[in-house]
Amino acid sequence: MKQSLKLTVLGCVALSLAATSPVAAKVIRVEVKDLEFKPAKISVKVGDTIEWSNKDLIIHTATENNDKWNVELAENSAGKMTVKDAGVIKYYCRYHPNMHGEITISK
Secondary structure, rough: HHHHHHHHHHHHHHHHHHHHHOOOOOOOEEEEEEEEOOEEEEEEOOOOEEEEOOOOOOEEEEEEEOOOOOEEEOOOOEEEEEOOOOOEEEOOOOOOOOEEEEEEEEO
């Protein structure tokens, strides 16, 4: 009887730990095409990676509005950044300042 109770308690602990294990990070893709970030607004979680894929025949950047980070995007190439902090970030293309995007980051 005691052995059965021990196994039940251990089983509950294992299920509890499994329920609280972290979710795998994702890769969220943003296409840069026709002088636009598509989609312009995205929602991600801390630990996710954002990948910008430049489909235009000209160079672009994804640059945080306060220049805290900058991802260079040569023509027909991609660039990545892993998200580290929660919050809302606005960004733009340094070469085409009319191009804007927004990232909402949750924990």
